[in-house]
Amino acid sequence: MAIGFLTNYFPEIDTDRYKQTTLVEMLKNEPLKLLVSAVILAPIVEELMFRSIIKTDHWQLLLFISSWLAFFFRMIPLEIGFWPIRILLVAAVIIASFYILQEIIPKHRTDKIVRFLNKYPITITIITSILFGFAHVYNYVDSFFINSALIILVFPRIILGGLAAWLKVKTGVLLWPILLHFLNNAVAVGIMLLSYHYFKH
Secondary structure, three states: OHHHHHHHHOOOOOOOOOOOHHHHHHHHHOHHHHHHHHHHHHHHHHHHHHOOOOOOOHHHHHHHHHHHHHHHHHOOOOOOOOHHHHHHHHHHHHHHHHHHHHHHOOHHHHHHHHHHHHHOHHHHHHHHHHHHHHHHHHHOOOOOOOOHHHHHHHHHHHHHHHHHHHHHHHHOOOHHHHHHHHHHHHHHHHHHHHHHHHHHO
């Protein structure tokens, strides 16, 4: 609704030229991959990447590092055509990294970092929510750049990031942001699937 309002009064903001091409292709050709990637994997991995350092502790800090290691691992161009294997590899990297990190980094080593992070939950919430939002620019373009249309398109993700962070601040439990993210993505993907099959037939 907001995008419709803004583009109506500011026609120079052309959001129509930006489409979520990768998601649309998955929707058409690999709907199961879309469901697993967007509804199951993304809420878990992205919340570990962006919310685990809010009201954190030693274990969540290790999960934060592990999830970013998995993110960078995912960027390695591996010749693996079968998508479930790639997803399992991401999960394996997170689990293996977490296990190794807890063996080599004792709790007392992270105490100062945890105390520092926990002093500034609002600042970290704002920073991580903005980063989370702008990370979704890649849903629309292949290389990172920003203009007014893309800011409008990623703004709902910033709001989602803020809500997820607020849940983490209030509860201290990572499960609630993951469930919120899951619900958001499940509704969005569900609408995409229903719309595609409705208009297809």
